[in-house]
Amino acid sequence: MTAKLYxxxxxxxxxxxxLAMTLADMPWQPVFVDFFRGETRTLEFRKLNxxxxxxxxxxxxxxxSQSGMILDYIVGQTGQLGGRTKAEARQVWRWVLWDNxxxxxxxxxxRYLMNFAAKDRVPEGVVPFLQARLNxxxxxxxxxxxxxxxxxxxxxxxxADLACAGYLYYPEPWGFSRSDWPQIDRxxxxxxxxxxxxxPYELMPGNALDLA
Amino acid sequence: MTAKLYxxxxxxxxxxxxLAMTLADMPWQPVFVDFFRGETRTLEFRKLNxxxxxxxxxxxxxxxSQSGMILDYIVGQTGQLGGRTKAEARQVWRWVLWDNxxxxxxxxxxRYLMNFAAKDRVPEGVVPFLQARLNxxxxxxxxxxxxxxxxxxxxxxxxADLACAGYLYYPEPWGFSRSDWPQIDRxxxxxxxxxxxxxPYELMPGNALDLA
Numbered sequence: 185m186t187a188k189l190y191x192x193x194x195x196x197x198x199x200x201x202x203l204a205m206t207l208a209d210m211p212w213q214p215v216f217v218d219f220f221r222g223e224t225r226t227l228e229f230r231k232l233n234x235x236x237x238x239x240x241x242x243x244x245x246x247x248x249s250q251s252g253m254i255l256d257y258i259v260g261q262t263g264q265l266g267g268r269t270k271a272e273a274r275q276v277w278r279w280v281l282w283d284n285x286x287x288x289x290x291x292x293x294x295r296y297l298m299n300f301a302a303k304d305r306v307p308e309g310v311v312p313f314l315q316a317r318l319n320x321x322x323x324x325x326x327x328x329x330x331x332x333x334x335x336x337x338x339x340x341x342x343x344a345d346l347a348c349a350g351y352l353y354y355p356e357p358w359g360f361s362r363s364d365w366p367q368i369d370r371x372x373x374x375x376x377x378x379x380x381x382x383x384p385y386e387l388m389p390g391n392a393l394d395l396a
Numbered sequence: 397m398t399a400k401l402y403x404x405x406x407x408x409x410x411x412x413x414x415l416a417m418t419l420a421d422m423p424w425q426p427v428f429v430d431f432f433r434g435e436t437r438t439l440e441f442r443k444l445n446x447x448x449x450x451x452x453x454x455x456x457x458x459x460x461s462q463s464g465m466i467l468d469y470i471v472g473q474t475g476q477l478g479g480r481t482k483a484e485a486r487q488v489w490r491w492v493l494w495d496n497x498x499x500x501x502x503x504x505x506x507r508y509l510m511n512f513a514a515k516d517r518v519p520e521g522v523v524p525f526l527q528a529r530l531n532x533x534x535x536x537x538x539x540x541x542x543x544x545x546x547x548x549x550x551x552x553x554x555x556a557d558l559a560c561a562g563y564l565y566y567p568e569p570w571g572f573s574r575s576d577w578p579q580i581d582r583x584x585x586x587x588x589x590x591x592x593x594x595x596p597y598e599l600m601p602g603n604a605l606d607l608a
Contacts, residue, residue: 235494235536252493253486274465281464282447284497307521324447 187212187243190232192219193390194300196288196351197251198239202387204255204346206380208262212241216389220300251350252280255343265343267336275336279344286321290314291351295358299392315359322365329367333374341378349375353383356392399424399455402444404431405602406512408500408563409463410451414599416467416558418592420474424453428601432512463562464492467555477555479548487548491556498533502526503563507570511604527571534577541579545586553590561587565595568604 187205191198191214205212217223217238224236233240233249241248241257248254256277259266267273294314297306325348328335335344352360352372362369375381385391399417403410403426417424429435429450436448445452445461453460453469460466468489471478479485506526509518537560540547547556564572564584574581587593597603 234540235498248486248490250490250493250497253490256489274460277468278460278462278465281462281493281496284493285462285501286447289497289501307525309519309521310525313519313522328446 185244187241188215189213189388190215190217190240190242191238191388191390192217193385193388194354194392195219195238195388196292196354196384197237198388199353199384200251200343200346200350201239201241201254201258202384203350203381204258204265204343206382206387207341207346207378208258208264209380210258210262214388219390251347252277252284255280255347259343265341265346267338267342268340269338272336272338272342276342276344279335280347283344283347283350287318287325287348288351290318290321291358291360294318295351295354295356298358299356311359318360322360322368326365326367329371333371335371341375345371345375350384354392397456399453400427401425401600402427402429402452402454403450403600403602404429405597405600406566406604407431407450407600408504408566408596409449410600411565411596412463412555412558412562413451413453413466413470414596415562415593416470416477416555418594418599419553419558419590420470420476421592422470422474426600431602463559464489464496467492467559471555477553477558479550479554480552481550484548484550484554487550488554488556491547492559495556495559495562499530499537499560500563502530502533503570503572506530507563507566507568510570511568523571530572534572534580538577538579541583545583547583553587557583557587562596566604 187210189198189202189212191202202214219238223229224238230236232247235249237249239251239254241254248257267276294311297311334341335348336342349372362372399422401410401414401424403414414426429441431450435441436450442448444459447461449461451463451466453466460469479488506523509523546553547560548554561584574584
């Protein structure tokens with residue numbers, strides 16, 4: 185049975201899961217969710233995920249939401265990308281949580297406001313406020329990567345790398361420039377050099393360029 | 397050995413962990429972190445947690461950060477509050493992740509801006525923007541609780557309840573009124589009726605009332 189990932193190209197949280205399955209050779213297929221036409225607010229989608237969010241993974245009898253849960257499931261199913269020791273596995277989940285709390289959610293909001301929201305619905309002051317918060321998150325990640333090639337500290341990539349990197353490959357501007365963060369820049373290249381890696385707009389249907 | 401929780405009373409993320417250990421009868425003691433005088437930005441604290449955040453739990457040789465990780469550790473150490481079935485355990489982590497991504501971080505920021513930040517450092521549109529996002533999170537949680545007494549869906553409380561509720565007991569205003577969310581209101585009373593429950597300002601040193 186091939187797992188189905190409810191996703192759309194612009195969703196960095198969906199991308200983390202799509203990329204994890206791709207790198208771990210777990211068969212999957214995308215089911216396009218038309219987020220920009222309001223599909224996640226429909227009753228039908230809410231039946232699938234009452235949290236109203238993408239991604240959702242349906243694999244046989246399992247229906248999972250929250251990218252961190254789905255990443256955990258992929259690690260369990262494939263035995264890959266979860267860290268090789270118990271200590272590394274713990275670092276994996278520490279950084280997945282950190283990303284959820286500090287990085288991805290704020291990048292996603294900032295990028296949405298700068299690229300996809302109606303201009304009159306973006307209150308002044310919000311974007312600079314979010315960008316200042318993001319700068320402190322980039323600093324923590326950049327400093328962390330100065331001492332180790334992969335986020336969880338082992339000798340190979342884990343889902344913690346995919347969680348933290350998921351939003352950082354998108355081309356739309358949100359105030360992030362890779363050249364300002366050399367350790368993050370090299371690490372993004374390191375991930376992109378993994379066998380099977382693909383850009384979010386190549387891995388999932390839907391592309392912000394189509395919306396323009 | 398008694399676990400040490402680096403914390404301060406105003407931190408809802410620290411409160412989740414303090415309350416979990418208290419309810420699960422795991423011995424612990426608080427170590428006060430003087431957040432409002434900049435202690436989390438000191439080199440000494442950054443050695444303990446390079447993420448620069450409270451809480452940190454030190455238990456013997458283990459040093460853990462990120463409240464979600466610490467809650468997982470407490471469940472592992474005590475065998476309590478983690479859900480009774482595999483399906484319930486999965487719901488626990490789904491909601492802990494949801495809380496991290498959608499609820500606690502935004503409540504924490506909103507409450508900080510409205511109560512603790514210098515007024516001239518709060519950009520005008522930010523608080524209403526955060527409050528609108530929170531209203532959609534409260535709606536999801538309130539609807540979810542209409543059908544079940546505890547967040548993870550089992551017949552008793554789990555760390556998912558403590559994660560989602562952690563910030564909601566604080567007295568300082570951030571635009572949340574329990575009477576607007578009757579299911580959340582009753583659930584907060586249900587948690588507060590558990591044997592051993594205590595308010596954050598009773599469980600940890602440091603109290604916003606001292607700052608006034």
